Amino acid sequence: MRKPYLRQAPGRELADYPEGTAYTAGFLTAKNAGWRSVRPVLRAEKCVLCLRCYLHCPDGTVYESGGALAFDYDFCKGCGLCAKICPLGAIEMETEGA
Amino acid sequence: MTPTAGTIDKNEYFFGHKACAGCGGSLTVRIALKILGPRAVAVLPAGCMSAVGFNFPQLAFLNNAIISTFAGTASMMTGLEAGLRARGERDCTVVGFAGDGGTADIGLQALSGALDRGDNILYICYDNEAYMNTGVQKSGLTPFGARTTTTPAGARVRGNVREKKNMLRIVAAHGAPYAATASVGYLDDYMRKVQKAAGLRGVKYLHVLAPCPTGWGIASDETVEVAKEAVDCGLFPLYEYEGGAFRQTVAPKGGSIERHLRRQRRFQHLTDEDIAHITVRRASET
Amino acid sequence: MNDGCAQRAFLSGNEAFACGVRLAGPKVISAYPITPQTVVVERLSEMVEDGSLAAEFIHVESEHSALSCAMGACAAGVRTFTATSSQGLLYMAECLPYAAGGRFPIVMMNANRAVALPWNIYGDQSDALSQLACGWIQAYAQSAQEGLDMVLLAYYTAEHPAVRTPFMVNLDGFHLTHTYEVVDIPARADAEAFLPPFETDNRVDFDEPKNMAFSAGPGHCAVFKYKQHAAVLRARAVVAEAEERFARTFGRRYTGLVENYMTQDAEYVLVTLGAVAGLCRDVAAQLRRAGVKAGVVRIRYMRPFPDAELTAALESARAVAVLEKDISPGRAGAVFSEVLGVLAGRPALGAVGGLGGEDIAARDVHAIFDRLRAGETGVYFIGIGGVTI
Numbered sequence: 001m002r003k004p005y006l007r008q009a010p011g012r013e014l015a016d017y018p019e020g021t022a023y024t025a026g027f028l029t030a031k032n033a034g035w036r037s038v039r040p041v042l043r044a045e046k047c048v049l050c051l052r053c054y055l056h057c058p059d060g061t062v063y064e065s066g067g068a069l070a071f072d073y074d075f076c077k078g079c080g081l082c083a084k085i086c087p088l089g090a091i092e093m094e095t096e097g098a
Numbered sequence: 099m100t101p102t103a104g105t106i107d108k109n110e111y112f113f114g115h116k117a118c119a120g121c122g123g124s125l126t127v128r129i130a131l132k133i134l135g136p137r138a139v140a141v142l143p144a145g146c147m148s149a150v151g152f153n154f155p156q157l158a159f160l161n162n163a164i165i166s167t168f169a170g171t172a173s174m175m176t177g178l179e180a181g182l183r184a185r186g187e188r189d190c191t192v193v194g195f196a197g198d199g200g201t202a203d204i205g206l207q208a209l210s211g212a213l214d215r216g217d218n219i220l221y222i223c224y225d226n227e228a229y230m231n232t233g234v235q236k237s238g239l240t241p242f243g244a245r246t247t248t249t250p251a252g253a254r255v256r257g258n259v260r261e262k263k264n265m266l267r268i269v270a271a272h273g274a275p276y277a278a279t280a281s282v283g284y285l286d287d288y289m290r291k292v293q294k295a296a297g298l299r300g301v302k303y304l305h306v307l308a309p310c311p312t313g314w315g316i317a318s319d320e321t322v323e324v325a326k327e328a329v330d331c332g333l334f335p336l337y338e339y340e341g342g343a344f345r346q347t348v349a350p351k352g353g354s355i356e357r358h359l360r361r362q363r364r365f366q367h368l369t370d371e372d373i374a375h376i377t378v379r380r381a382s383e384t
Numbered sequence: 385m386n387d388g389c390a391q392r393a394f395l396s397g398n399e400a401f402a403c404g405v406r407l408a409g410p411k412v413i414s415a416y417p418i419t420p421q422t423v424v425v426e427r428l429s430e431m432v433e434d435g436s437l438a439a440e441f442i443h444v445e446s447e448h449s450a451l452s453c454a455m456g457a458c459a460a461g462v463r464t465f466t467a468t469s470s471q472g473l474l475y476m477a478e479c480l481p482y483a484a485g486g487r488f489p490i491v492m493m494n495a496n497r498a499v500a501l502p503w504n505i506y507g508d509q510s511d512a513l514s515q516l517a518c519g520w521i522q523a524y525a526q527s528a529q530e531g532l533d534m535v536l537l538a539y540y541t542a543e544h545p546a547v548r549t550p551f552m553v554n555l556d557g558f559h560l561t562h563t564y565e566v567v568d569i570p571a572r573a574d575a576e577a578f579l580p581p582f583e584t585d586n587r588v589d590f591d592e593p594k595n596m597a598f599s600a601g602p603g604h605c606a607v608f609k610y611k612q613h614a615a616v617l618r619a620r621a622v623v624a625e626a627e628e629r630f631a632r633t634f635g636r637r638y639t640g641l642v643e644n645y646m647t648q649d650a651e652y653v654l655v656t657l658g659a660v661a662g663l664c665r666d667v668a669a670q671l672r673r674a675g676v677k678a679g680v681v682r683i684r685y686m687r688p689f690p691d692a693e694l695t696a697a698l699e700s701a702r703a704v705a706v707l708e709k710d711i712s713p714g715r716a717g718a719v720f721s722e723v724l725g726v727l728a729g730r731p732a733l734g735a736v737g738g739l740g741g742e743d744i745a746a747r748d749v750h751a752i753f754d755r756l757r758a759g760e761t762g763v764y765f766i767g768i769g770g771v772t773i
Contacts, residue, residue, distance in 0.1 A: 051103035075114055210445065
């Protein structure tokens with residue numbers, strides 16, 4: 001799977017900047033995890049990998065990995081859409097840091 | 099074959115963006131790019147999706163993407179398509195993602211120009227029914243009754259007093275080869291329409307209902323549910339325009355208009371009379 | 385119009401310009417008609433139709449879309465042309481700094497015309513001179529020949545990797561766009577030898593995708609602006625390089641950011657721009673014969689601004705006048721304001737003339753020199769007078 005990913009922020013010297021407003025696509029320097037007050041947690045025994053949660057995630061942070069559902073907690077904003085859309089109740093939203 | 103959740107492109111083309119949690123617009127963009135793939139060139143005018151996707155050095159598009167002027171989505175798409183063709187590039191799709199203001203208001207003239215010329219582009223309007231990026235002001239696609247910061251609901255005026263412009267009919271009147279409405283509440287239908295549109299020549303227009311939790315006053319996990327409800331209760335019918343004819347693609351499952359409106363903070367001031375008016379309007383539209 | 389071999393032809397400024405565009409071979413042309421630019425887009429449409437120009441002519445619905453479309457084509461990586469004038473330039477104004485900041489080396493012809501209100505279709509320089517800060521290179525032609533040649537020079541300079549900045553070539557509306565002269569049209573092979581193909585990495589690339597025309601916050605924005613400024617300043621050297629190469633290829637030599645006439649020992653110098661410079665030189669020649677040390681500087685480039693060239697040309701000047709066809713109400717003409725910066729306090733007189741197509745006659749130019757020699761300073765309107773409050 002390819003997606004924009006975290007990299008070292010470009011330097012702050014003049015030469016480090018592009019000449020115009022064009023730069024490498026999918027270049028990320030900051031996570032979105034700090035936005036979250038709740039996090040999705042999988043109840044694996046209930047999940048049948050229908051992937052409705054994956055399809056409906058506005059941030060693309062739910063994915064299938066090795067036959068199981070996984071969350072990219074670096075970029076999940078905790079919106080809860082995945083839990084809401086799941087017909088089997090296999091995702092629960094838990095308070096961060098609880 | 100329309101992709102499903104299991105078969106759709108696993109790559110994420112719009113990722114790491116700064117859209118609000120539960121944003122319907124970002125889901126609209128993400129899904130379309132998964133259908134169109136790495137040879138899509140995205141054009142986004144000033145608005146939510148450009149603001150959240152392109153803040154150097156945080157650049158959230160995996161594919162080629164560019165911000166256009168607010169009014170210039172369609173015209174920049176035209177230039178890109180012509181330029182890519184001149185360079186001999188084949189099998190690429192120039193796709194635009196503009197909001198309701200960028201489409202129905204400030205960008206309508208440029209869109210009309212592209213429709214007139216019959217340029218080979220795919221224009222997707224993510225309709226969240228107000229200028230959300232600037233903090234929820236009325237656009238030409240804000241529905242009757244909605245409270246925005248420029249159509250406040252008070253004792254004298256109860257929110258927006260005008261109906262939504264009918265973009266699908268406006269586009270159809272230009273003789274577009276394909277136009278359709280869609281909703282993030284019915285992603286299968288949306289995905290099928292994106293795929294179909296990508297295979298046709300000329301200006302293809304998709305108008306996608308994309309709820310904004312912030313502007314509509316709903317919870318961040320209700321985006322999809324509310325978008326589906328809008329279709330089911332008949333307020334946002336899903337149509338396809340092709341070969342000069344309109345066709346409904348999803349039969350509404352029914353549902354209470356009142357319940358749908360009252361759960362959204364932007365409609366909470368509506369009287370029973372207002373809701374009756376909206377219900378009658380709905381009946382005359384469909 | 386033959387398109388293969390060098391030839392001479394009797395052409396209007398607009399027609400000559402269109403011939404220059406054909407020689408440069410843009411792949412995409414997007415333009416909206418406006419008087420007095422119209423003939424350019426008509427000729428280019430004909431050239432596309434008859435196959436002598438392998439470009440796509442896009443019929444946009446406005447000037448805003450003309451430049452927006454040109455930016456799209458340029459972002460796809462192909463050479464692009466547009467043309468406008470007056471209200472059209474102002475209507476596309478949002479796209480001007482956009483194209484400059486995006487470093488899209490589009491070449492645009494602007495037929496200088498008055499700006500409403502009052503409505504007026506005739507020539508003056510109010511349109512382009514109101515847009516000096518938009519980040520484009522700005523050049524002003526004096527003749528149809530120079531206009532044609534400037535198309536090739538403009539693409540060379542704009543697309544040069546050290547510059548990569550859009551370029552606006554200005555032709556005085558009607559005075560230049562609609563008057564005829566004998567023009568040398570270069571051979572296509574020579575034009576191709578002069579102008580390298582357009583190469584840029586500032587474009588859509590399917591192997592190394594780009595995110596373009598992005599936002600940059602307070603910590604980064606100024607760096608992009610600084611780089612733009614530096615690039616336009618580098619255009620000084622590239623203009624010289626282009627003109628040298630042009631002279632070798634075509635045998636016609638231009639003079640850089642300014643063109644001086646008898647400024648060597650001049651005590652009274654008139655600075656101007658555009659087609660009226662010829663008249664100014666005639667008057668200066670007459671004054672020389674009468675023993676007055678008069679000179680003329682024709683500004684060819686307002687951006688990059690010719691600070692060093694003006695400083696040198698005005699070295700012997702006791703007083704300097706500026707003749708220009710625009711006014712920034714409440715101040716002066718834009719050129720006057722800029723020239724003041726190199727005068728080191730010497731007396732300066734601003735003559736505003738030609739507004740809305742008003743003729744400027746030899747006696748008007750004589751009067752400028754008379755006022756200058758009488759020690760007059762400040763700003764006055766030719767034929768009307770100064771404003772005292």
